[in-house]
Amino acid sequence: MKDEDSLLVGRFKKGEEKAFDELMNKYKKRIYYLAYSLTSNHADALDLSQEAFIKAYRSIHRFRGRSSFYTWLYRITVNLCLNHLKKEAKKKEVSFDERIEVAQVDWWSNPKKALKNKELQEDLTRAIDSLPPQQKAVFTLRHLEGLSHKEIASILGCSIGNIKANLFQALQKLRERLKGYVEG
């Protein structure tokens, strides 16, 4: 996959516009869903994911290939989303202490039912949304996007130790927020 991307980047740098179309087509869903996971809003995800491609397009001549193209594209997307989340957080002043109250339901014995339960899905989204931006980004990249610690460290420009610390703090906050489910 990496070699294919490098070839496309190389072709685009030589002036072949269609090569960038191929890259956009290949990554549009991943980048859109990444932005959606981070913002939980379709309009924002559409705007930010497209903004990420525009940024990549405009600065690809500075991309030296030290990391893979998708890591670089993820980095741009995550930075845009983090900036957006910080601006939104300032506007909303979200309370991170609020606890989600739930009915005592045994989700563990019926995961299929859990996947379809709207209330549970909304509570999970609310709980993840309440995380501070950096922790939310780390948690999303690890648990929703399935990236490795090393890849996340490269995307966010911090150490693997820092990524693990953020994951631990995020899980602790989620445990607190979802106490009704976890202790039910």
Add this chain to the structure above:
Amino acid sequence: MISCRKVKKWMVDYLEGTLSEKEKALFEEHLSKCSQCAQEVKALVKTQRLVRLKVREEMPEGFWTHYLPRLRRRLEEKPLPRLAWRPVPALALATATALVLLVVVAISLLRTPSLNLENLPREVLVEEVMASNSELDYFIAESFEPEEIAQALIPQEMLNSLIDSNQELSL
């Protein structure tokens, strides 16, 4: 027996099953003797299982049909970058060279021996740069390290206070 602090440090690796056999044995030995840590691990395992139940709402196929044409329009609306293969007029080239020199001189002036940004956590630098400057776009490509970006964009007084506050925190 390992400490409760060590257990917290190893927690993510334990939950993800990436501890070595020896570390895992030490970790579980601690849990068998420390009910508080055992309770925390149990709750975090459940939390992790719970968040894995989150499903992603898929977009309809029609959405993707319009996604790329819309993106192409947006790309064409904005002025194109001056890419390497496009001819650059002599005056613009001279102006760009002068600007690059100016940035290089500014960066070298900002670099003082007492300013050791490598001791600062990267996320602090990244956060400060992202929060403080819209010029980040220019530096977003991987050719610049967070330390370089910070030195180019953040006033030196602010960097000094960042270093000071970070040192205070680590004491």
